[in-house]
Amino acid sequence: MAVLTVNDLCKTFGAGTARSNRVLDHISFDVRGQTFVSIVGPSGCGKSTLLNIISGVETHTSGAISVTSDDGRPARLGYVFQDPRLLPWRTVRKNMMYVQDKDDEVTRGRVDRYLDMVGLGKHGDFWPGQLSGGMQQRVGIARAFAVEPDLLIMDEPFSHLDAITARGLRAQLQDIWAQSKKTVVFVTHDVVEAVELSDRIIVLQPGGRIYEDITIDLPRPRRQSDPAVATLQAEVLARLEKMKAMTPQVAASV
Numbered sequence: 326m327a328v329l330t331v332n333d334l335c336k337t338f339g340a341g342t343a344r345s346n347r348v349l350d351h352i353s354f355d356v357r358g359q360t361f362v363s364i365v366g367p368s369g370c371g372k373s374t375l376l377n378i379i380s381g382v383e384t385h386t387s388g389a390i391s392v393t394s395d396d397g398r399p400a401r402l403g404y405v406f407q408d409p410r411l412l413p414w415r416t417v418r419k420n421m422m423y424v425q426d427k428d429d430e431v432t433r434g435r436v437d438r439y440l441d442m443v444g445l446g447k448h449g450d451f452w453p454g455q456l457s458g459g460m461q462q463r464v465g466i467a468r469a470f471a472v473e474p475d476l477l478i479m480d481e482p483f484s485h486l487d488a489i490t491a492r493g494l495r496a497q498l499q500d501i502w503a504q505s506k507k508t509v510v511f512v513t514h515d516v517v518e519a520v521e522l523s524d525r526i527i528v529l530q531p532g533g534r535i536y537e538d539i540t541i542d543l544p545r546p547r548r549q550s551d552p553a554v555a556t557l558q559a560e561v562l563a564r565l566e567k568m569k570a571m572t573p574q575v576a577a578s579v
């Protein structure tokens with residue numbers, strides 16, 4: 326069943342003015358439950374705008390979008406941003422509990438379980454300021470999964486981290502995702518990252534159209550050192566280079 330359905334979606338900023346800017350142009354796709362889908366594309370192609378529309382902080386100009394739960398209740402969304410936005414005056418565990426509806430034993434147990442999954446089971450009573458940037462982002466990831474969302478939106482969660490930390494977090498994200506099988510929409514600039522993590526990659530092109538919708542059919546867990554992963558990464562990168570060559574104005578913006 327589709328958790329996210331995007332149907333003929335358009336977004337124009339400043340519609341009807343001299344500065345009218347069409348950012349998403351008749352986009353249609355859906356995301357089935359328990360799949361990990363990445364949205365990639367050059368800077369300015371509308372990735373963040375699409376996420377903002379999915380999460381409801383931005384309106385769309387036309388078309389339709391819906392997020393559904395599997396049991397008919399209002400769909401619950403979870404978010405992981407570039408910056409984990411932890412409240413510095415709350416401990417790690419209290420940051421995790423802050424976004425939960427209930428403060429009962431089941432919820433506390435779930436929060437501790439997700440903290441464990443990201444390797445921070447012993448850090449629940451730490452203050453955010455006592456953690457490294459990578460550890461803070463792990464808390465952000467655990468916090469989002471612990472909400473048990475119908476759809477988890479991740480907006481370039483590793484882009485502020487150094488390459489080694491990001492690689493470790495990608496491996497951890499794969500593990501936590503394999504255990505929880507949440508439906509994820511993940512935005513990234515990084516095709517290599519997208520191939521490592523995703524069941525499917527939707528490539529947006531400048532002007533906000535879907536250029537390609539690529540199925541990534543590789544066994545998990547995937548590691549950078551795996552030749553099959555590296556081969557597919559090279560192939561998808563080559564396809565993006567082709568897109569850039571076809572739209573020369575992109576080259577300057579990537």
Ligand SMILES: Nc1ncnc2c1ncn2[C@@H]1O[C@H](COP(=O)(O)OP(=O)(O)OP(=O)(O)O)[C@@H](O)[C@H]1O
Nearest residue numbers: 338339346348366367368369370371372373374375
């Ligand atoms: N609130 C807004 N008002 C007007 N224009 C906007 C607004 N938000 C975004 N835009 C424009 O929409 C286009 C797409 O922006 P968006 O941030 O969605 O792209 P992106 O693919 O996420 O880029 P990046 O990868 O650099 O984050 C850009 O031309 C941007 O200037």
